[in-house]
Amino acid sequence: MKEVTVWTDGACSGNPGPGGWAAILRCGDAEKELHGGEALTTNNRMELTGVIRALEALKVPCAVTIHSDSKYVVDAMTQGWAWGWKKKGWMRTKTEPAKNPELWERLLELSRVHQLTFHWVKGHADCPENQRCDQLAVSESMKYK
Secondary structure, three states: EEEEEEEEEEOOOOOOEEEEEEEEEEOHHHHHEEEEEEEEEHHHHHHHHHHHHHHOOOOOOOEEEEEEEOOHHHHHHHHHHHHHHHOOEEEOOOEEEEHHHHHHHHHHHHHOOOOOEEEEEOOOOOHHHHHHHHHHHHHHOOOOO
């Protein structure tokens, strides 16, 4: 099984507002950058979209290590929250629906295809790949201002 390392980030100017997402995929010596955006979105949606688009770009099942500065994404996947929300019909509590259920559903589908390991990285710190993803995501969000 191929081993792929991914860094992702999302950005939003206003929340909601124009947003962007980015991902860097690395497999051996090969590297690919992906990025895009939306006119009206939230930061959490862009964080999720970066991870989803990175995984969708993989053509075969892979062992993927994902680095994200989003506690929302990392904790929901490593703590099992996303699976719990799905089990409860996309509800966080009895009265509070989970946000972004269609994105979580897609990420959970992709987690059945790939072996995923999530790592939280401090945003805007000493991780060049995270900084590059941030630059790309912010640039994408500016296209919609």
